Amino acid sequence: MRIICIVIGLLACFTVLHAQYTELDNIGSNPNHHLGILPIFFAKDSAKGSPYLALGWLRGMLELTNHKRLPEQGHGLFFNYDKMNERLFATDGVSKTWFYPHDSISSFYLVDSNTIYCFERVPLISQAHFLLSLVKSEKGYSLYKRLITKFIVADYRDEGYLGTGRRFDRYTDSYEYYIIYPGDSTFKKLNLTVRAIKKALPSESSRLNKFFSQKSGRVDEHTFVLLLQNINDQNGF
Numbered sequence: 001m002r003i004i005c006i007v008i009g010l011l012a013c014f015t016v017l018h019a020q021y022t023e024l025d026n027i028g029s030n031p032n033h034h035l036g037i038l039p040i041f042f043a044k045d046s047a048k049g050s051p052y053l054a055l056g057w058l059r060g061m062l063e064l065t066n067h068k069r070l071p072e073q074g075h076g077l078f079f080n081y082d083k084m085n086e087r088l089f090a091t092d093g094v095s096k097t098w099f100y101p102h103d104s105i106s107s108f109y110l111v112d113s114n115t116i117y118c119f120e121r122v123p124l125i126s127q128a129h130f131l132l133s134l135v136k137s138e139k140g141y142s143l144y145k146r147l148i149t150k151f152i153v154a155d156y157r158d159e160g161y162l163g164t165g166r167r168f169d170r171y172t173d174s175y176e177y178y179i180i181y182p183g184d185s186t187f188k189k190l191n192l193t194v195r196a197i198k199k200a201l202p203s204e205s206s207r208l209n210k211f212f213s214q215k216s217g218r219v220d221e222h223t224f225v226l227l228l229q230n231i232n233d234q235n236g237f
Contacts (some may be wrong), residue, residue: 030161039062043167046119049171051149053081053110055119057091062100081119083173086130105130120144123179125187135228140237142180146220149173152179175179175221182237190218199208199229204231 057078070090071077080089082099088108091097094232107120118133122144125131135143154169172181179188179200194212197219201208211227219227 047148047169047171049173051082051084051151051171053083054112056080057093058110058112059107060087062090062108064100064104065106065107067106068165079108081117082108083147084151084171085222101131122178122180124180124184131178134225135232137182137232137237140232140235141183141224142229144178144180144183146176147173148176177221177224192221192224193217194219197224201231207231 010199019161045130058151060077061081062077062079064070071173076093078091081087082089086102086103087099089097089099105121107118109118111117113135119130120133121127122131126146127143131144131146133142133144135141150172152172154167177192178187178189188200190196194216198205198208198212
């Protein structure tokens with residue numbers, strides 16, 4: 001009798017398992033079920049970086065293409081720059097916030113602590129983008145850079161036993177540099193490397209060779225700005 005009970009129990013268990021596997025097979029053959037798409041749950045950390053130039057409103061000055069300058073005397077305005085969409089936002093500091101159309105702006109500068117950001121539209125280089133002015137000379141070399149901000153989505157994956165990727169979204173900044181030659185009729189895009197700088201300034205080779213005699217690889221922005229200003233001074237620009 002005991003053996004019969006065990007056999008009956010095994011048969012019942014087999015029947016249940018067979019029914020479950022049959023149900024799974026039916027689900028797998030159903031085109032409305034996507035077996036490869038399973039939810040992945042994780043809590044995002046705070047985003048790194050920002051789509052804006054600063055975390056708060058800044059003082060500054062704006063010049064429109066009709067040569068009108070803002071803020072007007074007696075009127076307070078505060079600004080911030082949307083780096084991703086290249087939009088200048090403004091507020092009256094009370095309740096109103098707006099942004100200026102890109103093609104209505106000639107230039108603007110913003111002050112953040114001890115840093116002054118000077119943005120311009122430079123038609124010779126680009127009609128579509130604002131550029132930061134680093135060195136400006138009427139007769140000598142001028143240097144501009146374009147600020148490019150990209151949004152990168154968190155890519156964290158929890159595999160159950162192992163987590164990979166980042167838990168946070170991030171905003172990353174990169175830069176393009178442009179040098180305008182004396183006469184303001186030609187320009188060149190360049191990287192801040194010794195080789196690229198020498199190639200971009202062949203007429204200044206003797207000065208550059210002397211300056212870079214003990215240096216190779218990349219050049220930081222501050223160093224190149226000082227170098228270009230020094231070349232302008234030595235050339236009497």
